[in-house]
Amino acid sequence: MSRLSPERVALAQEIMGRFPVPRSALVPLVHLAQEQDGYVAEDAMEHIAELIGCTPAEVYGTATFYEMFKFHPCGKYVVSICTNIACLLLGADELLEHAERSLGVRAGATTEDGTITLEDVECIAACTLAPCIQVNYRYFANQTPESFDALMADVRGGKLDAEVPPHGLLARVRPHIDPAKWAGTGTAPPPTAERFPGPALTESDRADIQGAKTQGAGTQGAKTQGASRRRR
Amino acid sequence: MSYTPVAPIVTARLGYDDSYTLERAVATGAYTGLRHALTQTPEAVQDNVKLAVLQGRGGAGFPAGNKWGLLPAGKFPRWLVVNGDESEPGTYKDRILMERDPHQVVEGALICAYAIRASQAFIYVRGEMALAQERMAQAVNDAYANGYAGKSILGSEWSMDVTLTWGAGAYIVGDETGLLESLSGRRGMPLPKPPYFPAAIGLYGDPTIVNNVETVSNLPWIVLNGGEAYSALGVEKSHGTRMFAVSGHVKRPGVFEVELGKLSFRDLFYDERLCGGIRDDRRLKAFIPGGGSAPWFYEEHLDLPLDPSVIGPAGSMLGSGAIVVMDETTDMVRAAWRLVRFFANESCGKCTPCREGCAWMQNIYERIMAGHGRVEDLALLEDVGSNISPGVYPGAGAHPGDPAIPFPPKQTTICVLGPSAVAPVTSSLRRFRDEYLAYIDGTKAPTIGTGSR
Numbered sequence: 001m002s003r004l005s006p007e008r009v010a011l012a013q014e015i016m017g018r019f020p021v022p023r024s025a026l027v028p029l030v031h032l033a034q035e036q037d038g039y040v041a042e043d044a045m046e047h048i049a050e051l052i053g054c055t056p057a058e059v060y061g062t063a064t065f066y067e068m069f070k071f072h073p074c075g076k077y078v079v080s081i082c083t084n085i086a087c088l089l090l091g092a093d094e095l096l097e098h099a100e101r102s103l104g105v106r107a108g109a110t111t112e113d114g115t116i117t118l119e120d121v122e123c124i125a126a127c128t129l130a131p132c133i134q135v136n137y138r139y140f141a142n143q144t145p146e147s148f149d150a151l152m153a154d155v156r157g158g159k160l161d162a163e164v165p166p167h168g169l170l171a172r173v174r175p176h177i178d179p180a181k182w183a184g185t186g187t188a189p190p191p192t193a194e195r196f197p198g199p200a201l202t203e204s205d206r207a208d209i210q211g212a213k214t215q216g217a218g219t220q221g222a223k224t225q226g227a228s229r230r231r232r
Numbered sequence: 233m234s235y236t237p238v239a240p241i242v243t244a245r246l247g248y249d250d251s252y253t254l255e256r257a258v259a260t261g262a263y264t265g266l267r268h269a270l271t272q273t274p275e276a277v278q279d280n281v282k283l284a285v286l287q288g289r290g291g292a293g294f295p296a297g298n299k300w301g302l303l304p305a306g307k308f309p310r311w312l313v314v315n316g317d318e319s320e321p322g323t324y325k326d327r328i329l330m331e332r333d334p335h336q337v338v339e340g341a342l343i344c345a346y347a348i349r350a351s352q353a354f355i356y357v358r359g360e361m362a363l364a365q366e367r368m369a370q371a372v373n374d375a376y377a378n379g380y381a382g383k384s385i386l387g388s389e390w391s392m393d394v395t396l397t398w399g400a401g402a403y404i405v406g407d408e409t410g411l412l413e414s415l416s417g418r419r420g421m422p423l424p425k426p427p428y429f430p431a432a433i434g435l436y437g438d439p440t441i442v443n444n445v446e447t448v449s450n451l452p453w454i455v456l457n458g459g460e461a462y463s464a465l466g467v468e469k470s471h472g473t474r475m476f477a478v479s480g481h482v483k484r485p486g487v488f489e490v491e492l493g494k495l496s497f498r499d500l501f502y503d504e505r506l507c508g509g510i511r512d513d514r515r516l517k518a519f520i521p522g523g524g525s526a527p528w529f530y531e532e533h534l535d536l537p538l539d540p541s542v543i544g545p546a547g548s549m550l551g552s553g554a555i556v557v558m559d560e561t562t563d564m565v566r567a568a569w570r571l572v573r574f575f576a577n578e579s580c581g582k583c584t585p586c587r588e589g590c591a592w593m594q595n596i597y598e599r600i601m602a603g604h605g606r607v608e609d610l611a612l613l614e615d616v617g618s619n620i621s622p623g624v625y626p627g628a629g630a631h632p633g634d635p636a637i638p639f640p641p642k643q644t645t646i647c648v649l650g651p652s653a654v655a656p657v658t659s660s661l662r663r664f665r666d667e668y669l670a671y672i673d674g675t676k677a678p679t680i681g682t683g684s685r
Contacts, residue, residue: 018395020309020352021436026417027400031359052417065419065580066400068359080360084321085524086479086556088570122403122574123524124360125324127479127554128486137362171365175372175396181382183391186309186352 003047020186022052030063035168039070075110075117080134086127098145235499242449243489252367254374257335265452269343277347283459285471290444291551300348302431303439309351310439314341316357319403321524322554325475326445330364334371340448352393359399403578407647408442421580422647467493469541481559482507493539514559522551525652527627528659547627547636568660569597575653586650589620603678617654625658
């Protein structure tokens with residue numbers, strides 16, 4: 001729908017600044033676009049191409065490789081049901097079938113009110129919580145048809161708004177680094193012996209480390225003690 | 233064999249509810265390993281890790297110390313990439329580590345960056361793991377704010393930037409060359425290797441080390457306790473502890489950190505302190521010992537130790553430490569189909585045998601399961617498989633006692649995704665041929681194309 005807003009352009013510049021090569025920020029930048037509109041708009045991809053200095057086709061070509069990017073408007077909530085092996089063994093197929101019936105859409109489609117997009121996805125790395133689903137990439141474990149319906153009611157009723165941000169916003173904590181602390185090592189001249197001086201700590205630091213080591217770092221107590229000494 | 237618990241290494245902090253906060257992490261010794269590493273030369277740290285024989289925990293099991301040694305001397309810049317794009321079916325140990333102990337990951341990455349004299353460290357988190365991204369972002373922000381990362385780390389003259397980045401859903405990006413392509417802002421398609429491994433030509437064409445999240449998480453302990461202490465754990469060829477994620481038909485699925493080689497699959501599945509037995513006390517039919525890519529094992533393999541050097545000759549791999557247990561009620565054709573469908577979906581499309589072969593295998597499966605299969609389809613499946621992975625595919629024999637063909641497989645593709653798709657096909661065909669035939673001759677009713685899935 002639109003190009004990136006000024007605030008998001010500032011964020012994009014910040015993200016690009018953390019890479020030696022701006023194009024490395026392509027995937028995070030497309031996430032920013034998806035966060036803005038709920039899907040990846042063509043104008044936004046053109047804007048990203050301008051920002052990182054490549055062609056819009058390269059942005060589009062890259063973004064379409066990744067399954068999380070949607071190129072058409074989708075629901076405020078993307079509900080992903082895992083049907084890979086571990087979830088399959090514990091009833092994921094039955095769950096998906098139930099979900100399709102109760103939401104009235106096939107996997108891949110969006111409900112008529114535009115709230116929920118249902119997806120049939122591959123392993124989402126929660127295999128002991130099978131069958132597991134994600135709502136906007138937040139986990140909901142050990143689902144049954146009943147718990148699924150209750151969850152969807154909560155989603156529609158806005159009860160999960162604190163927990164689950166709208167589709168597009170992935171991490172609510174952004175990496176943010178004080179420019180004064182950024183060392184710029186990635187773009188610095190090749191490291192020399194001076195940049196890797198080896199022993200560089202004070203005597204008391206070394207005593208601490210020795211303490212932590214000889215008391216057996218496997219035990220929690222020794223570690224805690226060493227750490228509290230340092231913090232004073 | 234019987235199971236004797238050892239003190240955990242990478243999961244030591246996970247018992248605390250607030251293990252992911254800087255306060256808890258520092259109070260329980262986080263960044264002490266980094267502090268200790270900075271009192272040594274990078275070479276000394278590297279030698280220590282070589283002594284530890286820390287095998288990569290991503291799946292291939294190449295020793296980390298040796299990998300670092302492949303970096304061409306004097307060539308800069310060079311990069312460290314921590315691979316947190318965990319997507320192997322059944323695996324979720326890296327997610328646990330990133331969500332619950334992100335400071336350990338940051339500390340491990342910094343130690344690794346110091347040891348290899350990296351110019352910058354990147355941590356790549358899988359796109360679907362929103363919570364892991366939040367926790368890692370908070371950890372990196374806190375590390376910068378408190379002098380553990382960035383300029384003059386811990387008051388020393390050493391500086392290192394750590395950049396957090398994330399993917400957007402692609403299994404193949406877990407392959408190290410695919411990961412580097414994705415990190416360069418391109419489609420995450422793997423590159424041929426050899427001739428050039430990332431250690432020589434990697435990110436931006438510079439020397440690059442790619443290590444798994446669990447691998448780097450071991451480094452703080454190794455630096456503090458010494459390489460010998462680490463290699464003393466485990467058995468002759470496999471050292472240290474490892475996280476195993478057990479899922480499927482067990483009573484208590486979960487992630488367990490155990491000493492390598494000291495317990496068997498039987499201990500892992502049946503010990504009351506671990507998985508506690510098969511669900512409803514049914515019989516075990518088969519299990520996948522190392523993620524969706526691994527050939528399957530059966531009841532007669534239960535007494536094999538969790539030791540990669542034993543599992544390879546027996547015809548499979550421990551891979552990414554994901555164990556999926558299937559009990560006697562499992563439809564093996566369906567289970568194999570689901571894995572084949574996964575690989576067909578996730579094939580990046582670069583190599584023809586994988587792109588076409590996986591999709592055709594999926595089609596044949598769907599034909600069989602819809603009740604339109606032919607007996608020749610079984611030979612056809614094997615034939616398509618041998619075009620992706622020539623010769624007899626590794627794995628256990630058709631009957632208990634038949635000789636196993638050792639892992640790894642041959643391949644006609646750049647990366648191992650293609651051959652991985654053959655694993656479930658041959659594993660299920662060799663042992664459960666009658667289940668395929670039941671679909672084909674109509675004694676088993678079709679399970680797809682009937683209005684249900």
